[in-house]
Amino acid sequence: AQSVSQHNHHVILSEAASLELGCNYSYGGTVNLFWYVQYPGQHLQLLLKYFSGDPLVKGIKGFEAEFIKSKFSFNLRKPSVQWSDTAEYFCAVTPRDTGGFKTIFGAGTRLFVKA
Amino acid sequence: NAGVTQTPKFQVLKTGQSMTLQCAQDMNHEYMSWYRQDPGMGLRLIHYSVGAGITDQGEVPNGYNVSRSTTEDFPLRLLSAAPSQTSVYFCASSYSPFSGNTIYFGEGSWLTVV
Numbered sequence: 001a002q003s004v005s006q007h008n009h010h011v012i013l014s015e016a017a018s019l020e021l022g023c024n025y026s027y028g029g030t031v032n033l034f035w036y037v038q039y040p041g042q043h044l045q046l047l048l049k050y051f052s053g054d055p056l057v058k059g060i061k062g063f064e065a066e067f068i069k070s071k072f073s074f075n076l077r078k079p080s081v082q083w084s085d086t087a088e089y090f091c092a093v094t095p096r097d098t099g100g101f102k103t104i105f106g107a108g109t110r111l112f113v114k115a
Numbered sequence: 116n117a118g119v120t121q122t123p124k125f126q127v128l129k130t131g132q133s134m135t136l137q138c139a140q141d142m143n144h145e146y147m148s149w150y151r152q153d154p155g156m157g158l159r160l161i162h163y164s165v166g167a168g169i170t171d172q173g174e175v176p177n178g179y180n181v182s183r184s185t186t187e188d189f190p191l192r193l194l195s196a197a198p199s200q201t202s203v204y205f206c207a208s209s210y211s212p213f214s215g216n217t218i219y220f221g222e223g224s225w226l227t228v229v
Contacts, residue, residue: 004157094213094215101146103218
């Protein structure tokens with residue numbers, strides 16, 4: 001069965017520190033890749049996505065992610081975090097050759113940024 | 116612009132009771148789904164629908180029923196609630212996920228089964 005692994009369940013950073021959240025998936029076929037963010041008390045919102053083309057994807061609020069097909073990875077990065085980035089981050093994968101109907105989410109990474 | 120609307124936001128049930136979580140979207144999305152979110156487990160797909168009259172099971176379908184009589188609505192039914200169904204439930208909709216379309220989520224329904 002397909003799965004998505006997020007390596008860190010909790011991350012604590014100081015403001016201005018750099019961020020990298022790991023995401024690996026287990027599926028050999030073509031996939032769509034997503035990062036969603038859930039701010040405290042809010043619903044999930046799209047941060048960025050990869051469908052095709054340039055494997056380096058830029059999203060909102062200065063976030064970016066790189067798809068490395070050989071490593072089945074889609075790590076999220078931000079060069080300098082802010083207190084307002086405190087949230088839970090979810091990596092998600094949609095296998096396309098099964099019709100693309102099932103999007104699988106990782107367990108999430110809770111990021112806390114100290115002011 | 117309402118997006119995805121879920122009701123109720125909070126609900127407490129007794130074991131064995133039944134209830135329906137309502138979900139409606141106004142974006143004419145053909146794809147709708149229900150997820151449950153549990154600590155340390157992320158979001159797990161319960162059921163999904165690719166259009167009116169078409170539903171299928173996700174990862175954790177047991178104990179839940181769905182139907183899709185219209186494009187807009189996708190209710191989730193708990194026939195006999197169990198404490199293991201205590202969770203936060205999210206309804207979601209999109210155009211075809213196959214094409215990399217963004218999934219839009221409702222604000223969540225907090226369900227406690229005692």
